[in-house]
Amino acid sequence: MTDRYAQTPLTRVRRIAQRADYDRATVHAILDAGWACHVAFAVDGQPHCIPTAHWRIGETLYIHGSNGSRLLRALGDGAPASVCVTHVDGLVLARSAFHHSINYRSAMVYGRFEPVGEDEKRQALDAFMDKVEPGRRAKVRGPDASEFAATTVLALEIEQAVAKVRSGPPKDDEADLGIAVWAGVRPIETRFGEPIPDLAPAAA
Incomplete structure (x- = not known):
């Protein structure tokens, strides 16, 4: 395995190609920093794009949900998909x-x-809990038999992937540099706020 994903007709970036990055570490970091992805697929010629939680183990991307989910049913039946994770930085x-x-x-x-099979399903769900908060799966009640059976976990092997990144200041034309208006970057940060405890009374 190389450090970069192979460029394919699907992953070749045509618009501003210099922003493309096929480095595995870059792709992994972007996926891992996100809490939700958008999954695009089509059923009977009708396109859909649905947000859902995701997580990664090695070169495998996982999603999960109810057995009755249209998304999971369609993907589980083999519908081709594209998955996108985006972070806006400024x-x-x-x-x-x-x-x-x-x-x-x-x-x-x-x-x-x-x-996925049952063993991989359990391992994947454990990994998802560890992404939500490291060590939390050892503190909470795990899924019982009915909850486990009602949950579908799907896996996608990451073979065709590409990152695209823009950073830095505006790229004004030289003729516009004298215009008397503020120019620059307004950074956008995503961060955790102060935790809000659940005040529900404990069971007797």
Whole structure:
């Protein structure tokens, strides 16, 4: 296995190709920093794009949900999918309207999801809890038999993937540099706030 994903017709970036990054570590970091992905697929010619929680173990991307989910049923039956995770890092304010932009990190993964067996399902769900909060799965009640049976876990092997990243200041035309307007980047940060405890009374 190389350090980079192979460029394919699906993952080749055509628009501003210099922002493309096929490095595995870059793709993994973008996926891991996200809490929700958008999964695009089609059923009977009708396209859908549905947000859902995701997590990664090695070169495998996982999603989960109810057995009755249209998303999971379609993907479990072999529908091709594209998965996107995007982080917006800042608004790029230029001196001209045309050169306004955003700073972002995005990752696209293409492939087909497959249902996992029971052992992998348990390991994957444990890993998901560890992503939510390291060590939490050892503190909470795990799924009982009915909850486990009602949950579908799908896995996608990450073979076709690409990242696209923009960073830095605006790229104004030289002729616009004298325009008397503020230009630069307004950073956007995603961070945890102060925890809010659940005040429900404990069972007797």
